[in-house]
Amino acid sequence: MTFDDGHLWAPSFWAxxxxxxxxxxxxxxxxxxGDPRWIPHPVIGMGKAISALERMIRARVKTNEGLTRAGLLFPLLIAGGSFAVTWGVLLLLGLIHPIVSGIAEVILIATTIASKGLRDAGMEVYRHLKQQDFAAARRALGMxxxxxxxxxxxxxxxxxxxETVAENIVDAIVSPLFYALIGGAPLAMAYRAVNTLDSMVGYKNDKYLHLGWASARLDDWANWIPxxxxxxxxxxxxxxxxxxxKGxxxxxxxxxxxxxSPNSGFPESAVAGALGIRLGGHNVYHGVSSFRAYMGEPTRPMEAEDIVxxxxxxxxxxxxxxxxxxxxVLVVRLTGGTLLWP
Known part of the structure; x- marks a missing residue:
């Protein structure tokens, strides 16, 4: 099999x-x-930018209508800015050498996913449960x-x-990789900004109902396919x-x-059915009880091994x-198609 740029096994094809x-x-x-604590994480910068933008908006906008319009600034400035900054950094590094830019892109995409962090958080709860240290397990879950x-x-x-591990398979792994596949590190970083926005201002409460609506809606859209x-x-x-x-x-x-959530139920219900357990039920937030619909059938009691x-x-x-x-990517290359990046 041959192509314009050489044989299937030619270095140019695999490049x-x-x-x-x-x-x-x-x-x-x-x-x-994972994310070593001694390395500055982009999400920290995003969080500071979100807080600064919120303070600026609230100092100038006092009506609900104004806050609703101002809510559009979060996706535009934070997500758009994250895309632009990442794209600009990679462009400059590419002027030094494409390999330097490639290494930076690997590192930047890695910061948008959290498979090790999610696993470590879940297994910390598991270890405390196995040691019968329920107070420590509750504290670990509370984190x-x-x-x-x-x-x-x-x-x-x-x-x-x-529930937390299942739900975050989307947010912390599949979604950022999905957007990295489409648009590399800039789009993956923009997704991480959208997800961070949702976690900070995308609440349906009195404080953020108007200001955070655009961020919450965009996060729902971004995670729909993933x-x-x-x-x-x-x-x-x-x-x-x-x-x-089958379950x-x-x-x-x-x-x-x-x-x-229009998206969280998909991974949670899949895990519940696979394990034969029932998720959902009553949760308490700041002393207020809230019921979440059940997912799955309780064929047996839940146990610590379900975390594993x-x-x-x-x-x-x-x-x-x-x-x-x-x-x-391989199929696109074999069929002579093109990708948006790199």
Whole structure:
């Protein structure tokens, strides 16, 4: 098989696969070292920029109508700015040498994903549960969820951990890699900015109902395709791991849309069906009880090992998506198509 730029096995052909190699290396880098605390993380800068923009808006805008219009500034300035800054940095580094730019792109994409961090957070809760240190398990869970955890029993701690890991397979792994596949580090960084905006101002409460609406809506749109891809990956992963793949597919079909989020129900219902457990129920936020629709069927009581199984499903799904990214680039190259990057 030959192409305009040479034989299938020619170096020029595989050099054209640079986007695939960058994504693979970025995932491996995150899987191995995660986000070391001694390295400044881009999300910290995004958070400071969001807080500064919010202070500036609130100092000048006092009406709900004005806040609604001003809410558009968050996606435009924060997400747009993240894209532009990343693109500019890579352009300048590319003037030094393409390899320098490629290395920087690997590192930047790695900062947008959090497979190791998500796994470590879940397994910390698991270790405390296995040691029967329930107070420590509740504190560890409280570091990764917004709900009150001080009085949760063991099954509820497990539920909170499984729900958080499952939901974040989309936000922390599949979505940033999905956008990296489309537009490299600039688009992946823009997605991370959108996700950070949602976590800071995308709340449906009195404080952010008007100011944060655009950020929340954009986050929903950005995760729409990745959430559904994640559900399919989890169903396939359940089959590979000899879990209940049929149950996962059935629960996605039946329960995913019951979740208040248009996207989070897809990974959570898939995991619930695969493990044969029921997620959802009553959560307490700042002393106020809130009910979230049930997902899955409780074929057995939840146990600490469900955290381990969820983590394994997460890694299987993440690895499968990285392979899918590679195959997508390969097919585009084989068919003579072009990619938006690099």
């Amino acid at each position: 054209g696969m640079a986007g695939a190699w960058i994504i693979i290396l970025a995932y491996i880098l995150d899987r191995c070292i 990764i969820v917004g709900r009150d955890t001080a009085h949760l029993d063991e099954p509820e701690v497990v539920r909170g951990t499984v 959430a559904r891809l994640t559900a399919m990956l989890l169903i396939t992963g359940a089959w590979v791991m000899k879990l209940d793949a 996962a597919a059935r629960m996605v079909t039946r329960d995913a849309r019951l979740h208040p 199984q969820t983590t394994r499903l997460m890694f299987w799904s993440a690895g499968a998506f990285v392979v899918l990214c590679f195959l997508t």
